[in-house]
Amino acid sequence: MNIPLLKNTQDLKNKRVLLRVDFNVPIEGDTIEDDFRIRRILPTLAFLKGKEAQIILLSHHSDATQTLELVARHLNDFIKTSFVSDIFNTHAYSQRDTVYLCENLRFHKGEENNDEDFAKKLASLGDIYVNDAFSVSHRKHASIVALPQLLPHYAGLLFEDEVKYLSEAFEPPQPSLLILGGMKADTKLPLAKKFLDIADNIFIGGAVVHTVWKQAGYEIGRSTVEEVDENYQHLLEHENVIMPRDVIIEKEGKVSIKKLEDVLEDEKILDAGPETVKELSGLIKKSAFVFWNGSLGYFEHGFEKSTVDLINIFAESKTKTVVGGGDTVAAISRFGKEEYFDFVSTGGGAMLEFLANKTLPGIDALKK
Structure with a gap:
């Protein structure tokens, strides 16, 4: 990996480390619904604590009106943390043994504009910059691209793991299987095309496959396209491309299983059927490496059976598996199955862009 790594740094004692993290977690009222991304940053915090560095966390939330105060309180359950509402109040960072979480960076227009002056103000708060926010490193934002040019910079422990494990997809152990579901057909279908000469088998499901079926003239009714x-x-x-053998459809509130060719114009495809899951199970067991991104069904509306079945198949499998994507990871986290996967990526869009381009703006910024 041709980027400077945090684990190789020696002298961090009393250094102010600006650690870019991704705490863009789902918040409902006063509840963090999934703290997966928070928990994934804990090893890096422990490493920096062990080196006696002062830690200042920089993060955004996709809701530009959402404060990160609740996130700070949640993080405090794991490690002593204080919330800083006024980022540029230098007196707020007085305790060396405290982790400081700054307010949502997207409260400031300069963040998303990759504004150099905003980056300079952030740089004034630290001595060293560490990017451990792989999942947002496809964004050309100030804390990802401009800021590392102003300070000695490194990739954090999680960032390093993301690049290492995702890079295995480019030269995977054979035989390999790529599973693409969910949405984002404009990203995932070109990816499927790119991997035709890399992966031994490619399964396309979720709403992504509806686009292919529609283009081929199949009746898919009211399905999302x-x-x-x-x-x-x-x-x-293509002989190496597999698509669902059967689908779960809904019509007037009633659900049934059908073959694709039997779907009617007033029906809606919402999940993969049991024959499809059975075929996938066989492919997984025969594979040495599986890369999975995207749920098989309309997960957020209760059509989760095929995705949950697939998670359980992986839990019983010894196949090396790397997985990512918002709904997929949320399901794995919800059912407490993270330990059964070799690597669960925090990246969604970043993961897909990295697979497409083998780099990201955040990676390029660390190389300079």
Whole structure:
């Protein structure tokens, strides 16, 4: 990995470390619904604590009106943490043994604009910059791209692991299986095309496959379809590409299992069927490496059975598996199955962009 790594740094004692993290967690009222991304940063915090560094956390939330105060209180359950509402009040960072979490960076327009003056103000708070926010490193924002140019900079422990494990997809152990579900057809279908010569088998499901079926002239009724610029119906003919054998459909509140060719115009495809899951199970057991991104069904609306079945198949499998994507990771976290996967990525869009381009703006910034 051709980027400077935090684990290789020696003298961090009493240094002010600006640690970019991604605490863009789901918040409902006064409740953090999933703290997966918070827990994943704890090893880096422990490392820095062990080196006697002062830690200042920088994060955003996708809701530009959402304060991170609740996140600070939650993090305090794991490690002594104080919330800083006024980021540039230098008197707020007085205790060396306290981790400080700054307010939502997106309260400041300079963050998303990659504003150099805003980055300079952030740089004045620290001596060293560490990026441990791989999941947002596809964004050309000030704390990701401009800030590391102003300070000695390193990739954090989680960032290092993300790049290491995701890079295995480029030269995977054989035989390998790529599973693409969920949405984002405009990103995932070009990825499927790119990996035709890399992966031994590619399964396309979720709403992504609806686009291919629609282009090929299949009746998919009221199913969700994303428009894309290129035609991908040729994937149907590729011997290494697998698509659902059967689907779960809904009509007037009633749910049933059908073959694709039997779907009617007033029906809606919402999940993969049991035959599809059975076929996937066989493919997984025969594979040495599986990369999975995206749920198989309309997960957020209760059509989760195929995705949960797939999680349980992986839990009983010895196949090396790397997984990512918002709904997929949320399901794995919800059912407490993280330990059964070799690596669970925090990245969604960042993961897909890295697989497509082998780099990200945040990675390039650390190389300079």
